[in-house]
Amino acid sequence: MTASVAEAGETGETGQTGGTRDTGTPQDLTDRFLEVRAMTEQLAQPLSAEDQTVQSMPDVSPTKWHRAHTTWFFETFLLGEHQPGYTPVDPAYAYLFNSYYEAVGPRHARPERGLLSRPGIDEIAAYREKVDDSMVGFLGRDLHPVAGRLVTLGLNHEQQHQELLLMDIKHVLGANPTEPAYRPACPQPAAAAAASKTATPPEWIEHPGGIVAMGHEGEGEDGAFAFDNETPVHDTLLTPFAIRPTLVTCGEWLAFVADDGYERPELWMSDGWGTVRTQGWDAPEYWRQCGDGTWKVHTLTGTRPVDPAEPVCHVSWYEADAYARWAGCRLPTEAEWETVATSRSPARARSVAGLDIGDLTGDGRGLHPRAPGDTDADPEQWTGAVWQWTASSYGPYPGFQPAAGAVGEYNGKFMVNQQALRGGACVTPAGHTRLTYRNFFYPSSRWPFCGLRLAVDR
Amino acid sequence: MTASVAEAGETGETGQTGGTRDTGTPQDLTDRFLEVRAMTEQLAQPLSAEDQTVQSMPDVSPTKWHRAHTTWFFETFLLGEHQPGYTPVDPAYAYLFNSYYEAVGPRHARPERGLLSRPGIDEIAAYREKVDDSMVGFLGRDLHPVAGRLVTLGLNHEQQHQELLLMDIKHVLGANPTEPAYRPACPQPAAAAAASKTATPPEWIEHPGGIVAMGHEGEGEDGAFAFDNETPVHDTLLTPFAIRPTLVTCGEWLAFVADDGYERPELWMSDGWGTVRTQGWDAPEYWRQCGDGTWKVHTLTGTRPVDPAEPVCHVSWYEADAYARWAGCRLPTEAEWETVATSRSPARARSVAGLDIGDLTGDGRGLHPRAPGDTDADPEQWTGAVWQWTASSYGPYPGFQPAAGAVGEYNGKFMVNQQALRGGACVTPAGHTRLTYRNFFYPSSRWPFCGLRLAVDR
Amino acid sequence: MTASVAEAGETGETGQTGGTRDTGTPQDLTDRFLEVRAMTEQLAQPLSAEDQTVQSMPDVSPTKWHRAHTTWFFETFLLGEHQPGYTPVDPAYAYLFNSYYEAVGPRHARPERGLLSRPGIDEIAAYREKVDDSMVGFLGRDLHPVAGRLVTLGLNHEQQHQELLLMDIKHVLGANPTEPAYRPACPQPAAAAAASKTATPPEWIEHPGGIVAMGHEGEGEDGAFAFDNETPVHDTLLTPFAIRPTLVTCGEWLAFVADDGYERPELWMSDGWGTVRTQGWDAPEYWRQCGDGTWKVHTLTGTRPVDPAEPVCHVSWYEADAYARWAGCRLPTEAEWETVATSRSPARARSVAGLDIGDLTGDGRGLHPRAPGDTDADPEQWTGAVWQWTASSYGPYPGFQPAAGAVGEYNGKFMVNQQALRGGACVTPAGHTRLTYRNFFYPSSRWPFCGLRLAVDR
């Protein structure tokens, strides 16, 4: 998050709002727009034209597709609908770069995104520039509130694709036998590493249960942004429970592997066990066992030994659930997670103090899960390390209403078959997430940066 | 349910317990055992050896497999574990007729059940007889409480397979271009049919929300039976809502079809829409459109025109959810369903008065969804017509503990990816279901006897 | 077949010609018809209703389907087309029991034959009886020559399905973990077994090459029957070669296995190697390795140890080709095979002395490959033991013309992607095959009774 936002924060608004808020002057919004858009290009910068073209599985999209699709979002929902007389840069792009908005028309099949060599990365760079120019003009005028909210949605949407871009390129490079790195590793600060060895966290955070409020009040007078799926605020009833103040680590996971965790069906959901057998899983995604029995891991900065002190990452819900059962625990529900996280981070009640953009790509702490000792901003890693699977299936809150129009397809239509994750990951853009944020993936997904923390009934 | 059970009921116990209870004298339990076992054979009786052999899709099991598997359950978990010196009828059966109990050893692959011509139906009949003989001897002795509970579980398990047997044979016969019937149709009582035309149900049942208790207290002193997934009783918090006292009918569904319900992606979950397109769905399972545009339906008693007054049946969760959205409503949650159902059926608070066994196969009311007017026992069809999809994914209640041992695999390991259904269907054995009963299937499943009722937020 | 055939029969030639020809008077043809039809029923007799219903893979058809389909052939092509006023037994059968005749109309999908529990075996028996009755009446009248030829074709067609029935039920029973037998084994005559140990066949049969005639002259004055694909007789040019007078045995195959034949890609065609890896082949179909390293084999008479003296059976073309390469040889071409086979069996020049029907199911020599010593009728096993893969792809002879009408789909439309086999197998009906007979299967097929003999260039 930037200085200008920090200044805005000093006016007293920051405490309540996210970094993605759309309030303030037109210049503020333009600055914010350009900042987010530049971040995407910065993330793509280390990647060759070839890297940006490959689709390594149907879930993955090519980098250049992410760059184009996020641009198409602004072109379609802002310029196309709110800028009279706007002419699209290329009429074919409406077909190629629509992701899943049925209301907007037919679209190119997702599993075939990797078949498209054209438009190339230079054409897509030009596309981004043209749309950015038009958007800057558009943002300089008096915006209708609906348009303003759509700009903010578009920026949050682009931030989600920034994370997807990193998830996806990690998978693309991981499919290459030569094990290339996305970018070079940076040295870990010795202090942080040392700290991680000495910290002795409390074993459990206890909660007595009772009625609690959860969810986000939505975009209101104060300009806070939230996705529709976080609303409305509502009461829910908790039974007594306890939750761990730390994430499950790779060291703990190694003990699960060593105890035949992947070989014992009684630990697994039936669907999970079927997946283990079909896919041949025996460790988290990106782990490879060496000849001497030790494990190495593919990361965005190359292949290196598994670090027992780090939070485990790239485990599916099936694995997280089986691990919890093995440990005599369970996963927390969304309500439990949100309630405790909020109580432990009072200053940030419903928003997360953003990391500097530089963090994400600049100093090596961001691109793989940070060591537990790296805890100045978030000592219990509620956000910023890995997304955390919950016991809750992803569904609508009581009273949920999807947003109107095509953007109403954003979240609501995925509310079945998926599990909710909470928190945020080291690859989540600074200021994007918050404690009410609801992420979701299929229980078999392993390519998101996802881990877990444990809970128990009391 | 039989006279002897009815008599037991007169002692004052029936009101609190289900037909599957294990209390009473050894003779009572033996009678109950023989009664349930005989029902399975009665259901298989109209089917030829060929009918009993076919598996029409991986989800379906052959009739003779159901007959053998339910027998294997008693042989393995009762005789094998609690009868010293028991010798299995055929050692190969442990492999062939284990369904999914990982703890019991390897097993024959489910999609290959239809490859087994041997053992034939006569050998399976002999297997059933031998195990029944052994069981009668076993039940005549003083049972350890654990064994007693397992017998009751086995009987409830067999009742579930009775319903599965009917679901499955309906699918098998439905895959045959000659459209054979399971058994001949019986004439509908004219009075019931007439009644269905005149009833004017109240439009909505209102509920103010608040904390309510749900779930079953489990098998206790009073001998009531429940599956582990119905426990424990726990409080939950409802927001104000209303629910319909009637099921969605085929007539209403025809309006949905006519309004292009199967052609409009905005009504569907993303996964549901993908399924609609891939599978080419344009109506409920077993509906076929005639040349003149009308619809006929394959039933267990043959093919006949769709009856607009009947509850719609054989729709997937995806379809139920889309229908509810189209109607401006939503599906009820499990908690909402159970709360209202219990309040509307006070006499049956936590159990369902059993239908006479004769109903199921005897008079034609049972084998397909009954007309709405057939409502003496259950005027609002909470049970007895079709299973009702809920908005809730199937998961553990707070504090849920699976049963110990291999039978702990019964329910718990399916608690992801599936949606909960409530109520019961015309093919559910008499006395088997209750208002706390939790059924579950994948959201794409259509071969269960499943329909829906609507709810709305208030 | 025609009047001229009847005359030929009277000249006394019948004794030497194939069992499949229709001889002489209407009564002769009727007798022949009933004899072949009875044989099918005799083959199905040991099988239960369940056995007759199962389809263990798409290539396999249920026994009851074979019984019905061969009946449909007579009903459709004879009664339907040549018997004025004939009414089909059941109009649905035209859809259910058409195998692949596009010209006759739509048909039930082949991989779904195992989904049909109805009609059951009793209905099919009744179907056969009714059609047989009608056919007997039909055959008692003066037949048009075209109809006569179709009857003969139908009988040969039914004989092919008799072999398919045995191939298919062997596969069905082989898919059952309980390893049931089709019928009990009969004791091998000791003399034959002893003979097999002592015979010392000549190593090679040499041929100098040159122009030779091959093929069958077709159905002519002498009444011989042949399929269209065996015609016309034509010259072909051979280069010098030699061929083995014996079949490759299981003992020789064990040496190939022991020499890592299934592990060495250089021995295999590229497509063959891909199949070996994908399917996990490490021995012929139906071989299973025991814990002590020895091999047992599933046969129609049950499971028994592999007999090294027997011809190897149930190997694909890929395996036969790889074996030949490993042995420093190659497979013979069709022309080579036919030329030598004819020269070695002069008395049978273009037809095979039929085995007694009793042989096939009666005395144990027929149902599995006979030992090499069982050689009275055919000391070099050109026919009667296993079909023999050739190096030739199955294609049309120069000047080939398919038969007119729907039966023209019989052979011609399969003339790509398949390899030709020659000879005949122990399960081929007596008198059905001849030295010009061309069988064909995909190079990956293993469920036919197929083996090989070797050839080399000179």
Add this chain to the structure above:
Amino acid sequence: MTASVAEAGETGETGQTGGTRDTGTPQDLTDRFLEVRAMTEQLAQPLSAEDQTVQSMPDVSPTKWHRAHTTWFFETFLLGEHQPGYTPVDPAYAYLFNSYYEAVGPRHARPERGLLSRPGIDEIAAYREKVDDSMVGFLGRDLHPVAGRLVTLGLNHEQQHQELLLMDIKHVLGANPTEPAYRPACPQPAAAAAASKTATPPEWIEHPGGIVAMGHEGEGEDGAFAFDNETPVHDTLLTPFAIRPTLVTCGEWLAFVADDGYERPELWMSDGWGTVRTQGWDAPEYWRQCGDGTWKVHTLTGTRPVDPAEPVCHVSWYEADAYARWAGCRLPTEAEWETVATSRSPARARSVAGLDIGDLTGDGRGLHPRAPGDTDADPEQWTGAVWQWTASSYGPYPGFQPAAGAVGEYNGKFMVNQQALRGGACVTPAGHTRLTYRNFFYPSSRWPFCGLRLAVDR
């Protein structure tokens, strides 16, 4: 190649022989090497990094893979085996760029070639340069004859990949909804176009049959190159036939389409009909029907209307065979094709006068099938327009011996399941093909530049 070849070159024949032969001095061979290598780079030159990365189906390889694989061939079989002390450029390339040589070791899976973004096109260009440098040094020394033959094989191998590169990139660009062109179209010479309208070819070329010689004598004294599958020269026996002196044109194909050729199963092989239905074929690959019923076609120079005068291209063997049957004809056998082609092109008896390399990419005649009037070099288009499907399955000639060593995997291991094609296509490098050349593809393949000519029995 060898001394004897050098001598042959000095006799003055070189000027007339194929571009693929190695001529004379080391300098000649070096020149030839650099010429062929440069051609590959020239073909890749119009393609972006993105274009060179995409794999549009498993049969297709990315352009950059072709560039690397052909380089790997020289590095492995020449430098690696015949240059003492040679160090591979990158040890990973042995795994990544082996195509199918089992004897050389494990390799990257073919369907995953499109997952490799690294090495990028710049690294591959550097790889090519380094290997070329090493090869130039290697070729400057006295070559062992074996090495000389391998160089020639390597150059012919690279020419095959030049054609594959064009086939593949045509498919890649054809999978893009924006229909990009590989390069701009060049204007057709008006004279040629006019000529095509006026030519009246003789209807049939008659042949009386008899014994003819076919095949290539192999690499001998005269220095001619041939693949092992063209050898040995051998006699074969033809029956009387006639063959068309022209290729089937798009205009003729349109008549086949208009006559419901793709809707009539009686015209098709059974496997072909299955493919038509499964794939939804209704015209050759790359044809698209416009709203007005006319057809356009995707070519390397963009999309344009189908030209009725051009030879039809991109039809599978199934389609070619069905067309021939529809026309009352058949496809010629390999022997028929080679015999007549040789007799019609006496000056070129066993080799093809090479086209200037410039032709291939320079003047627009080469990149799509030329009009029939463009016939100066080959008036009957035996070579140079499209590959021509034959009735012959691809198999070994009598006496065929694969080459020794790993390169023996070149042709022999594909001798099943494929059909032979003869001639050559507009994308075949100049001088690469000859009248004995045997190409082969699966009967369902449509992405090669393949068409047909007709034959009939006499």
